Amino acid sequence: MADDSSRKRKVRGRKIRSDRSGKEGRRAKKELARKASKARSQNGDSPLSDPEEVEPEPFVETDAVTSVRNRITGWLRADQPVHLIGPTGCGKTALALSAAAERGRPVVWLNGDEAVDTAALVGDHAGGERYKEDDRFVSGVSKQTEIVRERWVDNPLSVAVREGATLVYNEFSRSDPSAHNVLLSVFEEGVLERPGKRGEDRSIDVHPEFRAIVTSNDVEYAGVHEQQDALLDRFVGVHVDYHDETTEREIVDSHVDLSEADVETIVKTTRTLREDLEVVVGTRAAITAAKGLAVFEDARQNGAADGEFDDDLLTDVFMDVLAPKIAGEGPDDIEALRTQIAESV
Ligand SMILES: Nc1ncnc2c1ncn2[C@@H]1O[C@H](COP(=O)(O)OP(=O)(O)OP(=O)(O)O)[C@@H](O)[C@H]1O
Structure with a gap:
């Protein structure tokens, strides 16, 4: 990112340095966010997380930052899932969250690690509810039936595809690649299969506003957690490098x-x-x-x-x-x- 593209700047969010006008600005912003969230729920959207609130950190926008962010939001508008690839700590997560917030849809956040499997993505049975029915329909004869009703709890991917949220899946290449098989049918056929679930609602139709941004470290991308090509091919890959010096100064200054x-x-x-x-x-x-x-x-x-x-x-x-x-x-x-x-x- 070139230095000369960093002249115009805009700082959003919270600074540690705080003055009165800053506080008032934040209060006004919170109020706006509250109203926006209310409006969204009245429009039938579920405010899973308020896009204004997923950005509690300051976010610095120089021209260079805005240009990458616009590429991300552009691809999302073109209904393409986006894979942000770059070195650790260069600002991938900040960009992903900012692009997600820009869409004005609910945001679902997920962090990749070894423990993430299919159930962690789509949901799981959370034990059963057990109760007994005791029929005494004929005097002296009783019939006891034990009923076990299974309770299913949805996990982030199910919630995101159903609600049309923007899924931000950080460091996704740290998760076991087999956990991501369910993503193939999401991107390919617009259907999320929930393997553990029984009954008619085993699969969910993907909401047309569902979008995904995943991030990965460029080392891990090619490393032991290599994800299957069939999945990586579904994403556009946006390479992110360290910001230019002026942008980095603005970022540090904002913190x-x-x-x-x-x-x-x-x-x-x-x-x-x-x-x-x-x-x-x-x-x-x-x-x-x-x-x-x-x-x-x-x-x-x-x-x-x-x-x-x-x-x-x-x-x-x-x-x-x-x-x-x-x-x-x-x-x-x-x-x-x-x-x-x-x-x-
Ligand atoms: N545009 C920005 N405005 C303000 N702060 C930023 C910006 N970009 C990055 N940062 C800050 O820089 C630090 C690193 O950014 P971030 O966590 O987004 O990097 P990352 O590439 O996702 O890192 P990792 O690979 O470790 O997940 C964070 O503290 C973040 O708040």
Whole structure:
């Protein structure tokens, strides 16, 4: 994403820095969201989650961000499920949620992991209700019947296809590929089969407004959790890369209360580390480092200007932020990471 495409900006949502006008703005926005939600339910839609409320984090829109988001919403309008592929922490989830919110339909959120199977997607029997009927139709003779009524509980995919929601399925490639067989008939035939369910409503007709956005890490996309081609072919794949420097600065700035010069230093350091290190250094790392530097009072050398942090502390902070990425590795690797960070800083 080019730097020059980031001039126009718009910040939506909540900033940590809060002033009176900000609070009033949020109150007005909440009120609008409440009215929108009411209007939607009166139109027959089920407000599963208010699209205004699925975006509690600040969302920065530069031209570059808006352009990717428009590609996503465009494909959704063309009734194509969208697969967002990109490195960890580059902003896929934020984009997916923003595109979903833009549609003004209810949003259903799902996180992929090993434990997600077909039942976790479509629903399951949640035990049975058991009761006894005791007939004493002839004096002295009694007939007892035990009745077990099964209770079925729908899970996110069933709810989303029925209600015409936008399904945001984060890190979907972390789930077992066989769990996704049910998605094939959803995209192909417009029908969701619920394998465990008995009776006439075993399948659900997919609502015409149902849409899906899935995200995956570009490493896992090609890794052990490879999903079946037949499914991946149904999606359009939108590749998302790290944002340009100006956008990253805007994003960090929207999350913390630091001066522009401070944010600039943090983002520059993050981008240098991204080039120099083997571990993935996403925008999330920049935000976390900025949150740390905002609270550590000894972050500055005496008399240092905005944007100048104590080198050792900057190293410590980025070390803490990135250390989880080499968790489980030996002391040599930890030391090597520290040395590399110190050199880059
Ligand atoms: N446009 C944006 N406006 C504000 N914050 C953003 C924006 N894009 C990304 N962020 C922030 O950057 C961080 C990383 O973004 P996000 O979680 O969307 O990345 P991701 O690519 O989905 O990461 P992962 O691969 O780990 O799921 C989050 O804290 C998010 O709030």
